[in-house]
Amino acid sequence: MSTPYTPGAAFPGRRTTARPGPVAAALLGQGAAGLLSHWDRRLFHTVATRRWPGAEPVLPRLSRAANHGLLWFGTAAGITVLGRGVRSRRAALRGVASLAVASAVINTVGKRSVRRARPLLDAVPAIRRLERQPFTTSFPSGHAASAAAFATGVALESRGWGALVAPVAASVAFSRVYTGVHYPSDVLAGLALGAGAAFAVRELVPTRDRLPSPGRAVAAAPALPRGEGLVVVVNQRSGSADSAALLRDALPLAEVVECGPRELAGELEGAARRGRALGVFGGDGTINLAAAVAVERGLPLAVFPGGTFNHFAYDLGVETVDDTCRALAGGEAVRVDLGRFTPGPPPGPGANGSGTPGSGTNGSRSAGSSRGARPGYFLNTFSLGVYPDLVRIRERWSPRVGGWSAGVLAAVRVLRDGRPLEAVVQGRRRPLWLLFAGNGVYRPVGPTPGHREDLADGLLDVRVVHGGRWPGLRLLAAALAGPLSRSPVHAAEQLRAVRISGLRPGTAMAYDGEVVPAPTDLTLDKVREALTVYRPRNLR
Incomplete structure (x- = not known):
């Protein structure tokens, strides 16, 4: 008895399936990587052959502007100039730092790990092509990584500026496929690496919304x-x-x-x-x-x-x-907390940190020189030595040449002509170029004291630069050393009180930017949690 013929069967009477075509067979043979590569090339071809109204005069120029990060450095400068307040400046700085990290990773690891050839330009119209074709490997896209890193870094500090920068960053990333120099997967990988670099920078230097409450x-x-x-x-x-x-x-x-x-x-x-x-x-x-x-x-x-x-x-x-x-x-x-300076001997046992601020230039005018005078208060810093002289000279010149220029001139003048003061600090007489006391511990951000994370820590951040030659180098060394250090030229400690005596009449002291005559003897300490101040729980 004969068996019915089945079309496409290899042998009569045996059930079979249809054979895959050559493209499908190749993709199945290469597995998931082959399938992704196939769709990557198809998407690239779709972008290359499709007409994008209004894109031809914009995207190639935008892509060239982003070479070497120039577009983002210019954007950072614009944010700094046009933005209001320190948040804009910090957003620009974080964006540039994130870009630098992303570029370093891409150029040292990314490009060398996957040596992928650039796409063929046959399907890309000549008007879209870049005048100078890149010579590095295709994967991942450095332009996309830089764009994502800068935009993400800016957005982590300022949502407003981030919303303005994000469309430009997305356009730069898309322009790399539009001009034919990258496959879509190159761009996606670059975007992921760039965003990751921005978040890595945030782990090293937290944004304000990730810092603990300062009080x-x-x-x-x-x-x-x-x-x-x-x-x-x-x-x-x-x-x-x-x-x-x-x-x-x-x-x-x-x-x-x-x-x-x-x-x-x-x-x-x-x-x-x-x-x-x-x-x-x-x-x-x-x-x-x-x-x-x-x-x-x-x-x-x-x-x-x-x-x-x-x-x-x-x-x-x-x-x-x-x-x-x-x-x-x-x-x-x-x-x-409030920092406090009290003329005369240290406060007695009954002084429990609830003293009443007096009136003055900043809440306590001149501290006076007599014992029993009312205390003065500082929110930020107190200092003796070269800094009060610097502030006095800066204030004199700033109406004529501007604040920053006046500060530079004042620093040069003080370091050239200044003399160390003599004082007894914690019972020991010594010559000093500077005695600095911060209301709370200043954490270093970079090489110098930057900000305070806790305004209610009960501590004074005390830094002393001893007298001697080369005051400029001594002050620089103290700034670089950090909040806990000790050397022959400077010392830094965290104390609850500091006793100062033996000052010459007419010695100047500065607190919160004000300069007044100092008493001959005084004590620095803290008034714990004295001030209630409005502050949002969640910073934006």
């Missing part, structure tokens, strides 16, 4: 949505001419008072009597004065940074008006 959380600060019950005093010498208008727009229910430096003390006292919370717009000196009034009246303080440096506000994590407004709306605040 002790407060649950009792009143919530003041839209500024209801808040009185803000604006130092007219700080910020721009529209600073008060900006505050009124952001906090329509707040009372905003503008005044000059001479009226600050009186206006702050009056504002403290009228409001449920005291607000202040200005630099570190103005905030110092407001902090003294807030502590005396038992009020929380709302800080709006408006000075040149704004060290206290930035260490607190408050960098914009929006930051403070969010904290006010939610009643979010922390308690922080």
Whole structure:
């Protein structure tokens, strides 16, 4: 009996399947890698043969502009110049640092690990092709890695700038396929490596939103949505001419008072009597004065940074008006320490850190030279030696040549003509170029003291540069050494109190940017968690 014929059967009566074509057979033989390569080439061909309206005059130029990271260095400069506040500068710096890490990884490891040839340009229209074709291997895309690293680094610090940079970065990445110099998988791998580099940099140098709270959380600060019950005093010498208008727009229910430096003390006292919370717009000196009034009246303080440096506000994590407004709306605040300098002998056993700040230039004017004088307070730093002289000369020249130029001229003048002071520190007489005390421990960011992670640690960051030759080199060595070090030229310790005596009459001291005559004897210590200040729990 005959068996029915089955078309395509190899042998009569035996069941078989159809044979794969040559392309499918090749892909099956190569496995997943072959399949991915096949779709990679098909996608590249689709991009190359498709017409993209408006892309021809833009994408090739954009791709060339990104050579050697020039586009991103220019973008970083633009963010620094156009951005307001330290957050923009920090976003630009983080973007460049992430780009540098990504480029180093791509050029030393990535390109050498997978030696993939560049795509053929047959399907790419001549108008899209780059004038100079790259000579390195194709995988991964260095341009895509740099674009992703820069954009991700910027976005980790500033969502606003990140949203503006991201479309440009995506366009640069796409341009590498559009111009025919990379396969899509090259670009995707570059994007992943670039983003990974940005996150790796964040692990080494955390963004502000990943740092711990700089103070002790407060649950009792009143919530003041839209500024209801808040009185803000604006130092007219700080910020721009529209600073008060900006505050009124952001906090329509707040009372905003503008005044000059001479009226600050009186206006702050009056504002403290009228409001449920005291607000202040200005630099570190103005905030110092407001902090003294807030502590005396038992009020929380709302800080709006408006000075040149704004060290206290930035260490607190408050960098914009929006930051403070969010904290006010939610009643979010922390308690922080105040540094204190007391003329005369050390405070007795009854001084438990609840002293009442006095009035003065920054909350305590001149410390005076008599025993029993009221203490002064500092939010950031206290110093004796060359720094007060530097500040005095800088302030004299800054109206003529600008702040930064005046600072350089003052440093040259002080290091050339300065003389070490004589003082008894912790019972030991010594010549000093500088005695620095920080309200809280300054953590190094790079080679110099950068910021404080804890404003309620109960410690003074004390650094001393001993007298001798070459003060500039001694000061540089002390800056490079960090917060805990000791050498023949400098010493750094973390203390709860420092006793200083034997100062000559007329010796200058500086605190929070103010320079005043120092008493002959004084003690530095801390007032623990004395100040309540608004600060959002979650930084953006």
